[in-house]
Amino acid sequence: MTLKHAPxxxxxxxxxxxxxxxxxxWLHDPKVLEEDIRLMKLAGCNVMAIGIFSWAAIEPTEGQFRFDWLDQLLERFQQNGIYAWLATPSGARPAWLSAKYPEVLRVEKNRVRNLHGMRHNHCYTSPAYREKTSIINGKLAERYAHHPAVLGWHISNEFGGDCHCDLCQDAFRAWLQNKYGSLEALNKAWWTSFWAHTYTDWSQVESPAPHGENMVHGQNLDWRRFVTDQTIDFCKHEIDSVKGANPDLPATTNMHMIEGLDYRKFADVLDFISWDAYPTWHQGNDDIELGASIAFYHDLYRSIMRKPFLLMESTPSLTNWQPVSKLKQPGMHRLSSLQAIAHGSDSVQYFQWRKSRGSSEKFHGAVVDHAGHEHTRVFKDVAELGQTLADISEITGTSTPAETAILFDWDNRWAVKDAQGPRNMGIHYEETVLKHHRAFWEQGVPTDVIGSEDDFGPYKLIVAPMLYLCREETGRKLERFVENGGTLVATYWSGIVDEHDLCHLGGFPGPLRKTLGIWAEEIEGLYDEDRNGLALLPDNALGLSGTFEAHEICELIHAEQAEVLGTYTDSFYAGRPALTVNKLGQGKAYYMAARHKEDFLLAFYTSIVNEAGIARALETELPSGVTAALRTDGESDYVFLMNFSGEAKQVKLDEQSYTDVETGEMAETVVGLPVSGISVLKRKAIRK
Structure with a gap:
């Protein structure tokens, strides 16, 4: 494993x-642009993302290009040691393009074509849109691909959404024909004999619609896969249109909402991963849960390529589009920004530099407020962080060597949410994954977030919460992982359907039955007010004791080869297995038949981490709300202590010798962390 990556x-x-x-x-006011350079240097900013929504400024009318302002900007950057991510401007097209080529406008799932406006209101399949993006991207590449101030390409902006126009319907049918080969195979995979859905001609197949077909789950799943593939194909089209001028210039696209696209598949066309994070800090006066959840997403994006990513957007203060636009309290900007670095980012970047004077985001947070000067609290926070980033830049390119992984597949996520049972009032898949991840976050255990197609070899422990969609191949991989000495933890509602969303026959958990050593006979969804319990058996293999609450989901299982560690306390299935372990080959596979809360998950995973010999970032007991993260280059380890508790805390270090990365001074054996405090420590690498 590479521990130090090239920048x-x-x-x-x-x-x-x-x-x-x-x-x-701000082209109408050159003084603003001149002042921006001074302020950028004052804030310790060394890179800007430019041109993201600049199509109308670059091509004000069709075929007429204006580059003078961009020439002057990049020249000014070069003279002042500032660099640029140069964007392709396809995130929003100019009005003349929509008027002359209406096919570029997106058609919604109700089959109504949108008017001009908004962002991402365009069809990725449209030949006209692809031609026009290729032209303007080519012009940008021809002019700037070798400019000394340009670091790389920022492709479009936050890809998302889908189009249901005739062009996309034809492309969907072609995608399906390529995948299935025949209507007979498609009908079998989608189980279209139900409700007489059977297709007899390819022209009958359409995308899911609220006023048409939306109950064929295999069809819904394939549409989402098609949308991902079509979006990636458009992204690749954009990359190809700029890479020809300078193949060595790296390209990324900033990811944001995980709902619609399988971002893991973008790794095939991008040079590195970047994403946009906008947590709702200080909601309910509890930043612990939110801190843990944002750590999960940092881990997810880092794990896509298993190397450093970029935090491409965050807010230096507040947003304007969340339900409540709350300010970051003192210390939170530094903590939340360095949290990204702790989990593998090599950047902290914001939306936006200077507040827009009008339109949708005129009140969105920015480094430079409408006041237009540096004498603000936010600017001071940003400038202080800029100095910190400069002080700790030796961390650039270092890795996060995780021995634990959470299995999180996009198509499983889509299928779980489409399943229609056992809890349509809230299956809470995402929340469940976050709670399992949080148990490692609280212990300071570095954790990757991987997909079924990834290599399981680097890990000692894999956790697969609600692996509802489980391919036969995934089942075999997990079986081999356990046989070779790994530890697997699986939960209720796993091994239920295959890649077509067809139920496995012969008993659940399908391809995982041998590995887990159990048969899942029934599953009960509980009402919100319902409760059951897990009673741990005396002298169980994990050394845990007591009774823990079960809620929302309880699965009735039979222990076949597995050993029972705990049983249900209530209902007609009281006394039946609720927690099991199965020994297979050199490893073990645990099964949770019920949904539990944070107290059990922390106790359970603390025992599992100890049993599996998994290293923590810091071998000490961390106070509640304090976590530790690790980066390393193989020679030195960098340990981040982060306090999300809302109270001042103290952390007792382990027996290693530490220095403070910012000051270079030896660290005390007890590190004090103020509210929203963070400390970056360095030690000799423990594991190379």
Whole structure:
């Protein structure tokens, strides 16, 4: 495993700090642009993402291009040691394009074509849109691909959504024909004999619609897969249109909402991963749960390529689109920003640099407020963070060597939410995954978030919460993983359907039955007010004791080869197995038949981590709300202590010798962390 990666750009081999910059909104006032350079240097910013929504400024009318303002901006950047992620402007097209080529406008699932406006209101299949993006991207690449201030390509912006136009319907049918080969195979895979859904001609197949077909789950699943593939194909089209001018210039696209696209598949076309994080800090005065959940998403994006990513967008203060736009309290900007670094980011970047004067995001947080100067609390926070990033830049390119992984597949997520049972009032798949991940976060256990197609070899422990969609191949991989000495933890509602969303026959958990050593006969969804319990058996193999609450889901299982560790306390299935372990080959596979809360998950995974010999970032007991994260280059380890508790805390270090990365001074044996405090420590690498 590579522990020290080359920097994302050799031009800027340090931690990056910057923002989305929209100078095209200020072309009428050159003094603003001049002042921006002074303020960027004052804030310790070394990179800006430019041109993201600049199509109308670059091509104001069809075929007429204006590059003077962009020439001047990049020249000014070069003179002042500032670099740029140069964007392709396809995230929003100019009005003339929509008017002349209406096919570029997206058609919604109700089959109504949108009017011009908004973002991402375009069809990725449209030949006209692809031609026009290729032209403007090619012009940008021809002019700037070798510019010394340009670090790489920022492809479009937050891809998302789907189009249901005739072009996309034809493309969907072609995608299906390529996948299945025949209507007979498609009908079998989708189980269309139910409700007489059987298709007899390819022209009858359409995308899911609220006023048409939406109950064929295999069809819904394939549509989502098609949308991902079509979006990636468009992204690749954009990359190809700029890479020809300079193949060495790296390209990324900033990811955001995980609902619609399988981002893991973008790894095939991107050079590195970047994403946009906008947590709702200080909601309910509890930042612990939110801190843990954002750590999960940082781990997810880092794990896609298993190397450093970029935090491409965050807010230096507040947003304007969340239900409540709450300010970051003192210390939170530093903590939340360095949390990204702790989990593998090599940058902290913001939306936005300077607040827009009008339109949708005129009140969205920015480094430079409408006041237009540096004498604000937010600017001071940003400048102080810029200095910190400069002080700790030796961390750039280091890895996070995780021995634990959470299995999180997008198509499983889609299928779970489409399943129609056992709890349509809330199956809570995402929340469940986050709770399992949080048990490792609280212990300071580095954790990857992987997919079924990834290599399981690097891990000692794999946790697969609600692996509802489980391919036969995935079942065999997990079986081999356990036989070779790994530890697997699976839960209720696993091994239920195959890749077509067809139920496995012969007993659940399908391909996992041998590995887990259990048969799942029935599953009960509980009402919100219902409760059951898990009573751990005396002298069980995990050394745990007591009774823990079960809620929302209880599965009735039979222990076949598995050993029972705990049983249900209530209902007609009281006394039946609720927690089991199965020994297979050199490893073990645990099964949770019920949904439990944080107290049990922390106790359970603390025991599992100890049993499996998994290293924590810091071998000490962490106070509640404090976590530890680890990066390493193989020679030095960098340990981040982060306090999300809302109270001042103290952490007793283990027996290693530590220095403070920012100051270079020896760390005390007890580190004090104020509210929202963070400390970055360095030690000799423990494992190489």
């Amino acid at each position: 994302i750009s050799a031009k800027l081999p340090v931690l990056m700090h910057g923002a989305d910059y929209n100078p095209d909104q």
